[in-house]
Amino acid sequence: MRNTLKAATLEAKFPLLAVEHDCILSKDADITVAFEVELPELYTVTGAEYEAIHAAWCKAIKVLPDYSIVHKQDWFVRERYKPEVQKDDMSFLSRSFERHFNERPFLNHACYLFLTKTTKERSRQQSNWNTLCRGHIVPKEIRDKDAAVKFIEAAEQFERIMNDSGFIRLRRLSSDEITGTATSAGLVEKYFSLSLENTACLQDISLSAAEMRIGDNILCLHTLSDTEDLPGNVATDTRYEKLSTDRSDCRLSFASPVGLLLSCNHIYNQYVLIDNSEENLQRFEKSARNMQSLSRYSRSNQINKEWIDEYLNEAHSYGLTSVRAHFNVMAWSDDREELKHIKNDVGSQLAAMECTPRHNTVDCPTLFWAAMPGNEADFPAEESYYTFIEQAVCFFTGETNYRSSLSPFGIKMVDRLTGKPLHLDISDLPMKRGTITNRNKFILGPSGSGKSFFTNHLTRQYYEQGTHIVLIDTGNSYQGLCEMIRRKTGGKDGIYFTYTDETPIAFNPFYTDDKVFDIEKRESIKTLLLTLWKKDTEPATRAEEVALSNAVSLYIERIKRDNSVEPSFNTFYEFVKTDYRAVLEEKQVREKDFDIAGFLNVLEPYYRGGEYDYLLNSDKQLDLLQKRFIVFEIDAIKDHPILFPVTTIIIMELFINKMRRLKGIRKMILIEEAWKAIASANMASYIKYLYKTVRKFYGEAVVVTQEVDDIIASPIVKESIINNSDCKILLDQRKYMNKFDQIQALLGLTDKEKGQILSINQANDPSRLYKEVWIGLGGTQSAVYATEVSAEEYLAYTTEETEKMEMYALAEKLGGDIEAAIRQLAERRRNKK
Structure with a gap:
């Protein structure tokens, strides 16, 4: 049967001629330069920073010549998370994490910027002369070649100004990225298929008076093209109430409601059309005079005259540039029922900006065609309104999704808005970039905030990536994870020490395999002896320190010379009592x-x-050098005034031995509440030594605490731990809301970081089970992430006694296979839901 429908090919109507030297040339001789835009991450920008970004946009736009068009195009496309389960070396828990997020929907964001140079005639062209409406397009010739060269120079200046702002990064798109290659789709191809996928393919386009379709997707368009639809006031940013408190502010850009906060497939187009400002103002002067002469016939003419006068007064008083602007939200869906909800959502989000939502059915094809990359000059003039650059730029979206770190090492966290997994490096990449100068971490979170859960998640992932981990715990927080590692490795790893009277933790501080005592080892012995000898209230004098150093040095020389002397505290004590006494006399x-x-x-x-x-006289050396996951549970002696600090020092000495001898291997020591025992005046130098030295040996020290009063009251913690921890991790601080100013001063947090921290868990998604955590790096980079895990990981981390007992009992029935037990219990939990 013959097709009687009037159909045209895309080739016949296609307005673009070529892409040369990374520039798009249209058949009407317009030149377009395309950029990929990298915006700051959501919830990480302050009001002052939004103002700086706004100023940078304004400054950059002003360098462009007359009859240029700035077109910022933000894509928000719904996608589903594809888990990475193909890797051969993935652990059971890592694989369960990936499967937990399988098909998790999220909004993918991409931002592009198109700078177009057109002509005076084209800039005034209306929709009835759009390339869609013309029967054929005759390619024109670029007449003013100097203007083209000047425009390219201005575009390069534009790029430099934006990149120098420090908040936004522009990257010029290459010809292949615009047109595509044999293996990947280009930007134009992606636009015509409404997809950001590299495998995008062209779809049929259907245009009618009622609707516009691309493939199966039906488009709906909301426009801001009339001053009557705009709010009375605009600003660079607004307060986001959901994540703000009476003591803190969370700021978002003015246009954020139609950005990431609009959770449907949509493209937000932002246009600033630059005419000749002087000509525009002269035209308005003439129009004002006409209105004045006609004011006696209609009061509306008098009112219009006053509005025009106000516009002219603003322009002349502040030297503002008159431009035209237009904004539209182009949303789509392949389901008509869903499209109704999308129309309502877009309308309500525009209303949240105090704009009048205008659902535009007539101009959808024309505006879709004009938003094609490189075809900005086809924009219909009647769809724009006159304004100034400063007001127009307020409608630019200013933020994007959280980005994953470009690093092979890191931990898996979750985007707090969409729940998409992120790969986050908080150790190596920040060191490489100079954001931090050490890998040490300070973790603060009150009881019940998810502190132990987060540290389990952190240490488990570090362990799986080859890190040697020593944990000093006082609450059985890591028993489940350690037991799982022990059974998985057949007892070769996952060593769990618990202090009891029958099997106390003991060591020999004077023992070394090779009898090499470097400066660090000597200092460690001296600090241990000082701690045993002196109380906190009576620090050692300089003379006592020198005498003790001499005693240690002379004893070490003795055991090096005389093999009959067994290195131990006993023989050291006897040496001081006899030989060293004689030396002093x-x-x-x-x-x-x-x-x-x-x-x-x-x-x-x-x-x-x-x-x-x-x-201090152990006759057997703990062979822990090659053990990668070791937990010392010392809850039984946490209140003992002698055993607790000495045992803690013993453990730290073991870690320092591991630190010195394992070259090129990542090491981590994590100290829970045990730091209280060692935060004495005598131990200050030891803690400082550990924190400053661990960096040189590819290691990191992590201190975890929950009592804010402890850190406020202890100057040792501030001087030794906090000042030498460039990575600070805080969990829900709402319990300490009234004393947070003290915490802010102690940790050296900025107001921006304070606002982020106080927004933790303020607007959690009730359909997901997670707790949020703030991570700050070096005082310059910070964000709030979600700790969301699979049911399998939850069972491995849990500190609930009943859940642990159920897990171990089932594991015994399954022949000691704890992974199988966790798998079964996790499946039961999912089935209950």
């Missing part, structure tokens, strides 16, 4: 400078036969 060291009798008396409990003689 020979030197005539006074008792008030170094009281050797007092020293021996205080340290006697650690000598043979004393109450704690087992602590």
Whole structure:
């Protein structure tokens, strides 16, 4: 049967002629330069920064010549997360994380900028002379070649101004990215298929008075093309109430409601059309005179005259540039029922900007055609309104989705808005870029904020990427994860130490495999002895420190020379009691400078036969060098004034040994509430030493605490831990809302970071189970992320006693296979839901 429909080919109506030297040339001799735009991440920009971004746009637009068009095009396309489960070396928990997010919908955002140079005649062209309406298009010749060269120079200046702002990055698109290649779709092809996929293919386009279709998708268009539709006032940014509190502000760009906050497939087009400003103002002067002469016939003429006068007064008073502007939201769906909801959503979001929503059915094909990359000069003049650059730029969207780190190492977190997994590097890439100078981390979160859950998630992923981890815990937070690693490795890893009277943690501070005692080892021994000897209230004098250093040095020389002397605290004690006493007497060291009798008396409990003689005289060395996941659970002695600090030092000494000997391997020590025991005046130098030295050995020290009063009250923590932790991680601080000013001052947080932290968990999605966490790097980079995990990961991390007992009992029934037990329990949980 013969097709009687009037159909035209895209080729016949196509307005673009060629892409040469990365410029798009239209058949009407217009030149377009295309850029990919990288915007700041959502919820990370302050009001002052939005103003700086606004100023940069205004400054950049002013360098463009007359009869140029600035077209910013923001794509928001609904996509589904594709899990990465094909990797061979993925662990059971990593694979379960990826499967948990399988097909998770999210809004993908891409932003492009098109700068077009056209002519005076083309800029005044109306929709009835659009290339869609013409029977045929005759290619024109560029007459003013100098104007084209000047425009390219202006476009390069535009790019430099925006990149120098520090907030927005423009990248010039190449010819292949615009036209596409044999293997990937170009920008024009993506536009005609309404897809950001590289495999996009062209669709049939259907135009009618009632609707416009592209393939199966039906378009709906809302326009802002008349001053009557605009709000009375515009601003660079607005307060986002959902994430703001009475003590903090969360700011979003003025146009954010039609950006990421509009959760449907849509393109937001923003146009600034630059005419000759002087000609525009002269035309308005003439129009004002006409209105004045006709004012006696109609009051509306008098009112219009006053409005025109006000516009002219603004322009002349402040030296403003008169331009035309237009904004439209082009949304689509292949389901008519869903399209009704989308129309309502777009309308309500425009109303949130205090604009009058105008659903435009007539101009949809014309505006779709004009928004084609490179065809901006086809924009119909009657769809624009007169304004100034500053007001027009307020309608530019200013933020994008969170971006994943371009680094092979990192942890998996989740976008707080859409729930899409992100790859986040908070150690290596920030160091490489100079954002931070060390990898140390300080984690603060009150009880119940999800602190242990986050640290389990962090350490598990570090472990899976080859990190050697030593944890000092006081609440069995890591028992489940450690047990899982132990059973998975057959006991070769996942070592869990619990302090008991029968099996106390003991070591020998004077033992080394090769009898090499470097400066760090000597300092470590000296600090340990000082801690045992002196109380917090009586710091050692300089003379006592020197005497103790000499004692340690002379003893080390003795054990190096004499193989019959067994290195241990016992033989050190005997050496001080006899040989070193003689040395002091020979030197005539006074008792008030170094009281050797007092020293021996205080340290006697650690000598043979004393109450704690087992602590420092271990005859078996803990072979933990190659063990990659070690947990020391010391809850049983956390209130003991002697055992707790000494045991903590023993563990830290073991970590320092691992740190020194494992070259080129990532190391991490994570200290939960144990830092309280070592945050004494005598231990300050030891903590400072650990925090400053660990960086040089490819390591990181992490301190976790929940009591804000402790960190406020302890100057040692501030000087040693906080100041040497460039990565700060805070969880829900609403419990400390009234004392957050103290925390802000202590941690050196900016008002921007304060606003982000106080927005944690303020507007969580009830359909997802997660808790939010703020991560700040070096005081310059920060954002709030979600800690959302699979049911399998939850069971591995849980600290609930009943859940752990159920898991271990099922594992025993399954022959000790804890992974199988977790898999079964997770499946039960999902089935219940």
